[in-house]
Amino acid sequence: MKCKRCRRAEAAVDLPSHHAAFCPDCFFLFFRRQVTEGIRKHRLLSREDRILVCVSGGKDSLVLWDVLMDEGYETEGLYIDLGIDGYSDRSKEKVLAYAASRGKTPIVVELAKEGIPIPEAARCVRMQECSICGTVKRYFFNRVAAEGKFTVAATGHNLDDETARLLGNLLHWQHGHLARQHPLLPGGDGGLVRKVKPLWRVSEVETAAYGFLKGIDYVTEECPLSIDATSLVYKEALSRIEDRMPGTRIVFYKGFLDPSNPLRREPQSPASAEAASLPEGGRDVDSRAAEADAEGDGGTARACASCGAPTYAETCSFCRLKERVRKAREMRAARVSR
Amino acid sequence: MYNARMITVRLPQRKKELEVPGPRRVMDLLAEAGVRPTTVIVTQGRKLLTKDHRVEDGATIDVISVVSGG
Numbered sequence: 192m193k194c195k196r197c198r199r200a201e202a203a204v205d206l207p208s209h210h211a212a213f214c215p216d217c218f219f220l221f222f223r224r225q226v227t228e229g230i231r232k233h234r235l236l237s238r239e240d241r242i243l244v245c246v247s248g249g250k251d252s253l254v255l256w257d258v259l260m261d262e263g264y265e266t267e268g269l270y271i272d273l274g275i276d277g278y279s280d281r282s283k284e285k286v287l288a289y290a291a292s293r294g295k296t297p298i299v300v301e302l303a304k305e306g307i308p309i310p311e312a313a314r315c316v317r318m319q320e321c322s323i324c325g326t327v328k329r330y331f332f333n334r335v336a337a338e339g340k341f342t343v344a345a346t347g348h349n350l351d352d353e354t355a356r357l358l359g360n361l362l363h364w365q366h367g368h369l370a371r372q373h374p375l376l377p378g379g380d381g382g383l384v385r386k387v388k389p390l391w392r393v394s395e396v397e398t399a400a401y402g403f404l405k406g407i408d409y410v411t412e413e414c415p416l417s418i419d420a421t422s423l424v425y426k427e428a429l430s431r432i433e434d435r436m437p438g439t440r441i442v443f444y445k446g447f448l449d450p451s452n453p454l455r456r457e458p459q460s461p462a463s464a465e466a467a468s469l470p471e472g473g474r475d476v477d478s479r480a481a482e483a484d485a486e487g488d489g490g491t492a493r494a495c496a497s498c499g500a501p502t503y504a505e506t507c508s509f510c511r512l513k514e515r516v517r518k519a520r521e522m523r524a525a526r527v528s529r
Numbered sequence: 530m531y532n533a534r535m536i537t538v539r540l541p542q543r544k545k546e547l548e549v550p551g552p553r554r555v556m557d558l559l560a561e562a563g564v565r566p567t568t569v570i571v572t573q574g575r576k577l578l579t580k581d582h583r584v585e586d587g588a589t590i591d592v593i594s595v596v597s598g599g
Binding site for chain 2: 192202203204205212215249250251321351352394395396398399400403404411412413414417418420422423426430431433434
């Protein structure tokens with residue numbers, strides 16, 4: 192199969208969703224145009240931004256960092272070591288090696304040193320690892336960005352991630368989540384840093400192909416704690432649909448982002464986000480507060496009484512989580528000493 | 530033992546390896562391995578293969594899952 196763009200070289204990537212197939216050089220152009228168009232469409236970034244790129248060692252975040260650097264943005268990487276045996280070490284190696292290849296040294300946060308490694312924290316408070324991981328990551332994205340005077344934090348969420356999330360939110364009629372779901376989460380009062388998802392237009396296959404062709408050595412193994420993640424169920428369903436009807440995912444998400452869609456509204460600063468109150472019932476106070484901490488829901492942000500991070504509760508969800516882990520450790524130690 | 534008359538299909542994330550008689554198109558090899566095309570990239574050494582690429586006998590290809598969760 193020949194490249195549909197240059198019509199000379201052999202195609203390396205076929206994209207049924209775009210009725211296209213590209214040779215490596217033309218695919219690089221296509222991919223970068225998809226990302227820059229996604230940035231332009233929703234004004235995710237400006238040339239004056241100082242960007243904190245949150246990297247996990249996986250394909251999406253390393254590809255995001257690579258594209259942003261190639262596009263001339265000012266970036267630094269943040270790696271959060273989750274404290275997962277073996278997997279975290281291997282992921283960190285990939286991040287450090289990639290960063291070194293681009294003359295960078297990433298900022299590293301080690302959750303074990305912060306007293307909250309994910310596997311132990313999940314055991315202590317009997318919560319799902321992915322839920323805790325989300326709370327902790329959001330906290331450090333914001334904290335590191337604010338402390339380092341970054342203007343924006345960027346994550347590698349792609350089209351598959353965003354449509355899986357959208358499907359989950361629709362199936363459970365999560366009106367508050369639907370109202371806020373967007374590639375741009377504006378910053379706001381009290382130190383909440385703007386968050387963006389520049390890869391929202393590209394699929395996982397496309398980021399993997401880009402990473403492979405660019406020679407980016409990313410971690411291909413899946414996080415061992417995410418095997419039962421519900422997002423995988425939604426991804427599986429959407430990928431079955433995509434197999435039969437290529438292009439459905441991008442139509443689904445673009446249609447959702449259309450300003451005329453009554454299910455959502457244009458991104459607003461947290462201070463004006465009161466209208467997006469989360470539905471009552473079905474979730475506990477902690478999870479609602481965690482979302483409020485994370486995404487600016489429920490009025491004016493204030494400083495956490497414990498750590499000073501922006502929150503809509505007395506103390507932020509991260510500090511509440513840390514406190515629960517501390518108490519669980521104390522109880523366990525007391526039982527052992529009896 | 531290595532069989533030069535077969536195609537070796539490696540699925541590293543599943544820790545699985547298949548031997549399939551060739552020549553076969555990538556999409557047929559994926560069907561044989563029970564893998565949906567929209568969830569993987571397929572490589573042969575440093576080359577990325579399209580789904581209609583014809584793989585010859587004796588070749589070794591890697592099927593890399595691209596789905597991340599969490």
